[in-house]
Amino acid sequence: MNPKFFTVEEANALIGFLENTLERIRRNRQRYLWLLEEIAILKLIVECGAQKASRDSVELEEKTQELKAVEAEIEKARATVRDTGCILKDEERGMVDFFSIQNNTVVYLSWKKGEDNVKFWRSIRDADSNVRRPLEGSPST
Incomplete structure (x- = not known):
């Protein structure tokens, strides 16, 4: 599949869509972790043969x-992000990348939950890095 x-x-x-979707993922991840703890406790109770x-x-x-x-809801929300062509870089921090061409170079536009708009970019070569550079003409925050 070709990138968008x-x-x-x-x-x-x-x-706006990403803010809502990432919040839904965050809430469901919290619920998921809470359920894991509940299940672990219930397994102990059942295995011990308690009353x-x-x-x-x-x-x-x-x-x-x-x-x-x-778990299915989390994956569904992740899929809706992927379906837009966005890359969910860091779910916990709410970092999303977008393929873009800036100054005749393929880069990632980079946005993080809480930012009001896209102000940063990252090099494709630094795909594993979280180093973000301000877009030309955008104030760095």
């Missing part, structure tokens, strides 16, 4: 199903 290339304006037009183990077994199954549903 964005202008700064096209990338900026997606910020009410049958009720706990049912709850364990319910929580396991809920965990799968939350």
Whole structure:
């Protein structure tokens, strides 16, 4: 699949969508981690054969199903970001990259959750780096 290339304006037009989607991912990740803890505790209770183990077994199954549903929601949200052509660089920090051509060079436009618009770019060669440079004419924040 060929990458989608964005202008700064096209990338900026997606910020509202990205803010909402990243927040949904964050909330679901919190829920996912909480469910993992609950499931671990319920497994211990069931394995120890404590009283009410049958009720706990049912709850364990319910929580396991809920965990799968939350995991599916997270993946669905990630897929909606990918479907736009954006690259979810760092989910926890809310960093998103957009392929772009600036000054006849292929670069990543770089946006981070909380920023009001795209103000930075990164070199394709530094794909594993988080070093962001200000776009020409954009104030650095």
